[in-house]
Amino acid sequence: MYKCLEISDILLLKDDERENIKVHGMVHNIRDMGDFAFIVLRKSEGFLQCVYDKMNKLPLKESAVIIEGKAYKEERAVNGIEIKINKMTVLSSPKEEIPFNISKLNINMAIENEMTVRPAVLRNETKRNIFKIEACIVKAFREYLYKNKFTEIFTPKITSSGAEGGANIFKLEYFGKKACLAQSPQFYKQTLIPVYERVFEIGPVFRAEKHNTTRHLNEYISVDFEMGFINSFYDIINMETEMIKSAFDYLNENCFDIIKKLNIKIPKIDSIPTVKFREAKEMVAKKYSRKIKEPYDLEPEEEKLIGELFIEEYGSDFVFITHYPSKKRPFYAMDDPEDNRYTLTFDLLFRGMEVTTGGQRIHDYDTQVEKMKRKFLQPEEFESYLMLHKYGAPPHGGLGLGLERFMLKLIDAANIRQTSMFPRDTTRLVP
Amino acid sequence: MYKCLEISDILLLKDDERENIKVHGMVHNIRDMGDFAFIVLRKSEGFLQCVYDKMNKLPLKESAVIIEGKAYKEERAVNGIEIKINKMTVLSSPKEEIPFNISKLNINMAIENEMTVRPAVLRNETKRNIFKIEACIVKAFREYLYKNKFTEIFTPKITSSGAEGGANIFKLEYFGKKACLAQSPQFYKQTLIPVYERVFEIGPVFRAEKHNTTRHLNEYISVDFEMGFINSFYDIINMETEMIKSAFDYLNENCFDIIKKLNIKIPKIDSIPTVKFREAKEMVAKKYSRKIKEPYDLEPEEEKLIGELFIEEYGSDFVFITHYPSKKRPFYAMDDPEDNRYTLTFDLLFRGMEVTTGGQRIHDYDTQVEKMKRKFLQPEEFESYLMLHKYGAPPHGGLGLGLERFMLKLIDAANIRQTSMFPRDTTRLVP
Incomplete structure (x- = not known):
């Protein structure tokens, strides 16, 4: 395995260990802020907010990625931690985008429709x-x-x-x-x-x-x-x-x-x-x-x-x-x-x-x-x-x-x- | 529940707490020794050897019983502990005896026969x-x-x-x-x-x-x-x-x-x-x-x-x-x-x-x-x-x-x- 960290691992790191860490996850959401973008990773333990320089090409949502970067405290982020991305490796990309927004809190679909696309819905x-x-x-x-x-x-x-x-x-x-x-x-x-x-x-x-x-x-x-x-x-x-x-x-x-x-x-x-x-x-x-x-x-x-x-x-x-x-x-x-x-x-x-x-x-x-x-x-x-x-x-x-x-x-x-x-x-x- | 003890509970008792204890179990085996009988109880955690005065009527094997008595160390017994029975209450008795000896170490039956009487065999x-x-x-x-x-x-x-x-x-x-x-x-x-x-x-x-x-x-x-x-x-x-x-x-x-x-x-x-x-x-x-x-x-x-x-x-x-x-x-x-x-x-x-x-x-x-x-x-x-x-x-x-x-x-x-x-x-x- 890559030595990738889980959220709980990152929270336990000492300050000097946070400089250069590696995490993997699915690209759950991307918020384009102009100069930079927030990339939210979906991981086994939950969600992790990362900051990405817009000089780089943004990945597709639902790509599987490995990120290298620096972790620091950020109260506004989930878990109180954020990763500044230095390097991103895309392991795999989706063939198509999911035809609805899974990053919303509530997915308002008729139950029958929701059940038909359940494999995608469960990523919400x-x-x-x-x-x-x-x-x-x-x-x-x-x-x-x-x-x-x-x-x-x-x-x-x-x-x-x-x-x-x-x-x-x-x-x-x-x-x-x-x-x-x-x-x-x-x-x-x-x-x-x-x-x-x-x-x-x-x-x-x-x-x-x-x-x-x-x-x-x-x-x-x-x-x-x-x-x-x-x-x-x-x-x-x-x-x-x-x-x-x-x-x-x-x-x-x-x-x-x-x-x-x-x-x-x-x-x-x-x-x-x-x-x-x-x-x-x-x-x-x-x-x-x-x-x-x-x-x-x-x-x-x-x-x-x-x-x-x-x-x-x-x-x-x-x-x-x-x-x-x-x-x-x-x-x-x-x-x-x-x-x-x-x-x-x-x-x-x-x-x-x-x-x-x-x-x-x-x-x-x-x-x-x-x-x-x-x-x-x-x-x-x-x-x-x-x-x-x-x-x-x-x-x-x-x-x-x-x-x-x-x-x-x-x-x-x-x-x-x-x-x-x-x-x-x-x-x-x-x- | 009756305050009945498990084997691990008995092993943890102090000497003065062993005088009058209560245990329940299924009568797994009875060994008639003339003046007295060994009664082996089958319990959730395993087997427990008890000694019963033959002045009393012996229960049927596979009866469900509550026993009151004294626990003491006995190296020859399983778990190193034995119960001297003062009182036995029979909660239920079987309608028929199991037609083979389930208290033997090995039940040597043809596999097809064994599977037919599996509900009884599993008590072995x-x-x-x-x-x-x-x-x-x-x-x-x-x-x-x-x-x-x-x-x-x-x-x-x-x-x-x-x-x-x-x-x-x-x-x-x-x-x-x-x-x-x-x-x-x-x-x-x-x-x-x-x-x-x-x-x-x-x-x-x-x-x-x-x-x-x-x-x-x-x-x-x-x-x-x-x-x-x-x-x-x-x-x-x-x-x-x-x-x-x-x-x-x-x-x-x-x-x-x-x-x-x-x-x-x-x-x-x-x-x-x-x-x-x-x-x-x-x-x-x-x-x-x-x-x-x-x-x-x-x-x-x-x-x-x-x-x-x-x-x-x-x-x-x-x-x-x-x-x-x-x-x-x-x-x-x-x-x-x-x-x-x-x-x-x-x-x-x-x-x-x-x-x-x-x-x-x-x-x-x-x-x-x-x-x-x-x-x-x-x-x-x-x-x-x-x-x-x-x-x-x-x-x-x-x-x-x-x-x-x-x-x-x-x-x-x-x-x-x-x-x-x-x-x-x-x-x-x-x-």
Whole structure:
């Protein structure tokens, strides 16, 4: 490698080391000032302002260049540092100019157009920063889970049957057999509970939902964890609360500049309120003078109102809704022993949108088989999965957090396509 | 949560704190000694030996239990610590006993049978340890990549076309369109080079290869990284060398017990030798008196012999084979300017097996379009991908490392199914 410096390296240099430095980067923007030009480089760590004498030929935007020059303090520049260019070597030049201005703060394109030119759009600072934040959140989640003795697992995405059942399954031909794309690592993470006690996986899941909305993707990243030896599902709720807190702490400590630029309001969390499904519905019906149409389901509008209510009345951006109706939860959800029309499960709402579904699972073999039958499922079709229960499992539970939705609410974007680099919806497969 | 201790917590207790402790775990094994019984608990961190008075009823193996008792030093026990049980609470019991002995060191089953009962088999200590090592390697890889300023990315697995082309593609119906499962994140990671300069992704890839061998899987975990502003592909080789070194250092520092139990011989690496494809073939032909049948391809047998040769003559478990023939490399591989029948690419062999493929990519638009045409591909079909080249890209390259193969050679397993928790081959979709 050329001995090229990153921004953080330059900031650490002593005065006498700043005389003759080398940096590389993409020419993000050029501002012609008459006698000289500002050249802004896009680098791994961010953006770097350079000053170039106009005696020289200006490079094309989006050229890859190596710059030699002198670094000095300049308060008006990003990072408080500027490079006076002595020499510029162009490593490569674009064939064509990007047909829109990526150096603006906001790229105002119709979402469909934006997604078509996504490879170029992602070079924009705002877009790029969104996925820097995402990478940091994932890093922080993992660090938290490692610290709490979770073992990372990798489970197959091509499976013989969907975990949640239903119609929302992508099917494929697999060497003459019928296969599905995994809707979640549910069966596998449960299977590994007696092996490792606590496991996690952060990876793609696939839902063939026909909804083409601002909050649905057909492929998304699920942050899944599962933990054994729980006392109740509140242990899972507490684990998630602390995981999210630790991610926000990480962002506050490490991504201050980006948070400011994206205008992210990071919620302050002490504890997250919980409310029972039934009660949440009643609270919303009362406060907003609505009728309860469907007592066993939450409408998206109700979800939003519950979120608003808890922001207004409890000052909390998050709320756990607990005890969902059995009818609406999968066969592996543990029923509430106090009222088996409901389950020991929960959703987490973040600013009025469901970002997590979780709960305690059935660990007893007979109970699980009985509930499968009650749901008109054939236990014989779940032989591998039922080895978990048959051969012994501790009380356990877990959750799945949708990373793009979590990001959507965090950065307050209008469309979930903004928080997926290359979103998959019912009409889009490219890029 | 019950205030239950992990093994590392117990080891840190002061003498007076050991009197009355609480631990939970799965009953892994019971050894009846007449007056008393040894009960071995399987826990998140490992195994813990307990002593139980036979006046009490013994639990079933694979019960989930909470134990209260006294911890004391016992050199003959694993971890040097033993628990005298005062009280045992059984949280759950299995419906049936596992029909083979999982507490043996080695489970000797035919691979097909073993895979069918994989959910139970993974509770075996040896099996469990394999994937503990895997999780640690992935953690170490990520830490190395973070340190070297790589940004983590998540790219779609449902795509419109395969990166490598060819017939080895799983196809699926996607809302009335034809879609494929990603064979690699190749196009996406390259697309993100001008955005972040260095990116990585560790996730599933899919290959519909019909080979049903001990070294092929149809779904596997690929450790992919891609880096911009390289001087040559030797920068990638050096980055990988250091990444592997850092993972081995991590294992030596953090997994000493497991390494010993699995009898893993961790290679010592200073630098890894490189040899040109042509020269490697000639060396093997000479040393083992073989004829070169196919000058533009490596047979698996040749690969094995190159590996052996470098172990014997250079004392190296690893060797980079460089400059593969253009015919055998994808259209995005950069040709060697000194001889365009060959490319600036490499494979890494680990103990005679290919575990990585990488190289420098074409970054210039015209060069890429010209090579596509030479390979009888239609540039119009790659419009999104070619935005990378059209709008400007620095010199760059990267690689993909097959995690299961890397593990296979590290633990010296006979079959790659041993290094995938739930392997996918041409006949297996369950569990």
